[in-house]
Amino acid sequence: MALNFELVTPEKLLRSEEVHMVVVPGSEGDFGVLERHAPVMSTIRDGAIQIYATPGATPEMIKVEGGFAEVNDKGLTILAEKVVDED
Amino acid sequence: MASLKELKDRISSVKSTQKITKAKQMVAAAKLRKAQAAAEAARPYAERLETVMSSLASGVSISKDTPKLLAGTGKNQKHLLVVATSDRGLCGAFNANIVKEARIHADKLKAEGKDVEFYLVGKKGKPVINRVYPGSIRHHFDTSEIKNPEYDDAKEIAEDLVARLEKGDFDVAWLFYSKFKSALVQEPQTQQIIPVPVDENADANSKVAVEYEPDEEEILSELLPRNLSIQLFRALLENSASEQGASMTAMDNATRNAGDLIEKLTIIYNRSRQAAITTELVEIISGAEAL
Numbered sequence: 001m002a003l004n005f006e007l008v009t010p011e012k013l014l015r016s017e018e019v020h021m022v023v024v025p026g027s028e029g030d031f032g033v034l035e036r037h038a039p040v041m042s043t044i045r046d047g048a049i050q051i052y053a054t055p056g057a058t059p060e061m062i063k064v065e066g067g068f069a070e071v072n073d074k075g076l077t078i079l080a081e082k083v084v085d086e087d
Numbered sequence: 088m089a090s091l092k093e094l095k096d097r098i099s100s101v102k103s104t105q106k107i108t109k110a111k112q113m114v115a116a117a118k119l120r121k122a123q124a125a126a127e128a129a130r131p132y133a134e135r136l137e138t139v140m141s142s143l144a145s146g147v148s149i150s151k152d153t154p155k156l157l158a159g160t161g162k163n164q165k166h167l168l169v170v171a172t173s174d175r176g177l178c179g180a181f182n183a184n185i186v187k188e189a190r191i192h193a194d195k196l197k198a199e200g201k202d203v204e205f206y207l208v209g210k211k212g213k214p215v216i217n218r219v220y221p222g223s224i225r226h227h228f229d230t231s232e233i234k235n236p237e238y239d240d241a242k243e244i245a246e247d248l249v250a251r252l253e254k255g256d257f258d259v260a261w262l263f264y265s266k267f268k269s270a271l272v273q274e275p276q277t278q279q280i281i282p283v284p285v286d287e288n289a290d291a292n293s294k295v296a297v298e299y300e301p302d303e304e305e306i307l308s309e310l311l312p313r314n315l316s317i318q319l320f321r322a323l324l325e326n327s328a329s330e331q332g333a334s335m336t337a338m339d340n341a342t343r344n345a346g347d348l349i350e351k352l353t354i355i356y357n358r359s360r361q362a363a364i365t366t367e368l369v370e371i372i373s374g375a376e377a378l
Contacts, residue, residue, distance in 0.1 A: 006135075008131050008132045008135055009132065009238075010129060010132050010238040010241075010316075010317060010320055011125070011128060011129060011132075011237075011238065012128035012129065012131070012132075013128065013131040013132070026300055027300070027301065028300050028301055038298060039297040039298065040297065040298045040299075040300060041139070041143070041297055041298070041299050041300070041306060042299070042300035042301075042306075043300070043301065043305070043306055043309050068139065068306075068309075068310065068313075070135075070139055072297075077135055079132060079135060079136055079139070081238075081313070082238075
């Protein structure tokens with residue numbers, strides 16, 4: 001059970017991996033995306049994406065500024081305008 | 088026949104030219120790798136945005152409230168040609184090719200009775216366009232301070248373009264740049280950027296019910312300017328890779344030509360030197376025989 005997660009910035013493809021869950025800071029509230037999530041398209045506000053590699057794991061945080069999240073049958077794609085010191 | 092001294096000077100001058108072209112070639116080769124990597128790294132974003140755009144745009148019906156970036160101004164009279172060139176020379180026909188593409192397009196539009204204006208990015212296109220279409224340059228975006236194009240630069244251009252669109256400065260915008268295929272091949276591109284061309288065939292596979300958050304219109308109004316910046320950003324990156332590629336090829340040729348020229352001149356130099364020595368010897372010998 002894994003969610004295909006991609007994080008892309010204008011400069012490059014930052015992440016492309018299988019994870020358990022990603023919590024996206026949507027402009028109308030955070031939402032968690034698991035595998036087989038219904039298709040959604042949402043703008044995101046400045047905030048941190050939380051990536052859970054496995055259930056119950058400590059989430060990895062990536063701060064992003066502005067962008068889009070798209071969920072389709074292939075997985076979650078986040079098009080972030082900017083990523084603040086990714087590590 | 089040129090004197091020995093003249094020949095010698097010629098040779099040394101060609102040699103120093105060769106040094107310059109060789110240095111420029113090596114610099115271009117090093118920069119090319121970087122520029123190419125940047126252009127390739129930016130592709131995933133542009134591609135993904137494109138899919139999102141087309142699935143979104145095909146689902147939205149065009150009404151009065153549709154953003155101008157998608158629907159256009161409703162007119163088709165004033166065309167703005169955004170021509171992206173480089174700031175430096177020594178890159179062969181790179182800039183000339185882009186400008187030529189833009190001129191062909193401009194002439195076509197003029198023949199149809201449209202108004203054509205130019206928006207230049209980079210300074211190398213300016214002299215030619217100013218000469219052929221005097222007074223039609225609307226704005227010149229200076230990129231001479233920019234070493235590697237960044238997203239923020241593209242965004243700045245995009246915001247400027249949107250502001251001009253809102254003011255009614257133009258109805259349709261075209262973008263001209265050079266697409267990087269390889270170090271040897273760069274293709275000048277013509278692309279309509281405003282309004283966004285909607286792919287008619289795209290809606291076939293976008294039947295999935297997608298939830299929009301906030302609503303479609305708001306997403307669209309945020310996505311459209313971003314799409315524009317991305318297109319421009321991509322153009323800038325492709326351009327810088329193309330410039331280095333063209334420069335490398337041109338300088339490689341120039342270096343080789345200089346080498347050929349040096350060889351030729353050296354042969355002439357040696358021959359005339361030999362001839363001079365022979366004449367001198369003949370003179371001495373015949374002088375000695377006369378005694």
